[in-house]
Amino acid sequence: MISLSDVRVARENVFQVVKATPILQSAQLSNRCGNRVFLKAEHLQKTGAFKIRGAANKVKQVVGKGATFVTAASSGNHGQAVAYIAKKLGIRATIVVPDDVIQNKLAAIQAYHGGIEKCGRTPSERLRRAEQLASEGGGAVIPPYDDPLIIAGQGTIGLELLDQLDEIDIVVVPIGGGGLISGILTAIKEIKPSVKVIGVEPETANDTCISLQNGAITSISQTATVADGLRATQPGNLKLPIVQHYVDDIVLVSEEQIKDAVRFVLERMKQLIEPSSAVTVAAAIYDKIGACEKNIVCVISGGNVDLSQLAKMMV
Numbered sequence: 219m220i221s222l223s224d225v226r227v228a229r230e231n232v233f234q235v236v237k238a239t240p241i242l243q244s245a246q247l248s249n250r251c252g253n254r255v256f257l258k259a260e261h262l263q264k265t266g267a268f269k270i271r272g273a274a275n276k277v278k279q280v281v282g283k284g285a286t287f288v289t290a291a292s293s294g295n296h297g298q299a300v301a302y303i304a305k306k307l308g309i310r311a312t313i314v315v316p317d318d319v320i321q322n323k324l325a326a327i328q329a330y331h332g333g334i335e336k337c338g339r340t341p342s343e344r345l346r347r348a349e350q351l352a353s354e355g356g357g358a359v360i361p362p363y364d365d366p367l368i369i370a371g372q373g374t375i376g377l378e379l380l381d382q383l384d385e386i387d388i389v390v391v392p393i394g395g396g397g398l399i400s401g402i403l404t405a406i407k408e409i410k411p412s413v414k415v416i417g418v419e420p421e422t423a424n425d426t427c428i429s430l431q432n433g434a435i436t437s438i439s440q441t442a443t444v445a446d447g448l449r450a451t452q453p454g455n456l457k458l459p460i461v462q463h464y465v466d467d468i469v470l471v472s473e474e475q476i477k478d479a480v481r482f483v484l485e486r487m488k489q490l491i492e493p494s495s496a497v498t499v500a501a502a503i504y505d506k507i508g509a510c511e512k513n514i515v516c517v518i519s520g521g522n523v524d525l526s527q528l529a530k531m532m533v
């Protein structure tokens with residue numbers, strides 16, 4: 219398990235390339251939830267998602283160890299984050315994407331000057347390709363979540379939150395592979411254990427919830443959820459002990475509830491958040507958290523939504 223000092227070191231490593239994102243508030247959202255609700259706005263982070271925090275911490279380390287380029291297997295927020303950070307630190311990045319990647323995701327990676335390698339349809343095929351490319355010539359693979367430096371980087375959100383808000387009762391965090399919640403749990407529970415941390419998964423991607431019940435990593439069959447950042451089918455190896463040790467609860471939200479939360483935040487707060495982050499707002503709106511008149515922080519992990527996907531969610 220990582221410790222608070224790892225998260226503090228990560229903050230020193232990344233503060234120059236990562237934005238301290240604002241906290242947003244809305245009376246309408248608070249009223250609808252029956253609590254004081256604050257949004258930690260990582261959708262306003264550079265590259266539009268928190269992934270850059272972990273990626274920056276990890277890429278700095280591998281560059282320090284002599285890597286001449288980095289690779290990653292992801293057409294989503296992780297791929298963009300790695301491309302962005304590599305450019306910032308002056309090294310090359312090759313991002314391995316599916317053969318059928320959608321055009322605007324490619325464009326986002328290319329905008330950060332990331333090289334593209336198309337490969338296959340399954341995540342494991344692409345990870346193998348990223349590893350192969352790295353091993354061919356002094357490169358390093360940057361994993362999306364199952365790595366101590368990635369987890370520590372994501373944990374910097376927890377440190378920032380404790381600086382920004384004096385009174386927090388509950389922090390609500392989305393769970394995909396689990397790097398984000400593991401980092402936030404480490405930071406918050408080691409500094410202020412009275413703050414509750416609740417994880418949220420889509421009902422159809424409840425691998426962490428089931429693994430916690432079973433007391434062991436358990437994979438589920440393929441997931442179909444609009445929250446594309448939360449489609450992991452099993453929790454990362456490093457995360458389960460951290461979540462088991464610290465988490466107060468894991469709750470589930472339905473696809474309709476996720477879409478409703480995207481619409482509510484767009485309509486009432488004029489903020490475009492992606493479904494993977496909207497799970498936290500859905501949990502607050504649909505009373506999954508079981509709190510009343512409390513100060514609740516929903517972590518808004520990102521805002522990258524394909525516009526055609528957005529249009530489908532509006533009806």
Ligand SMILES: *Cc1c(COP(=O)(O)O)cnc(C)c1O
Pocket residue numbers: 267268269295296362363392393394395396397398399447448492494495519520521
């Ligand atoms: C990656 C991602 C998540 C999930 O983070 P994990 O560390 O994999 O649990 C949630 N929201 C968004 C927007 C993401 O990009």
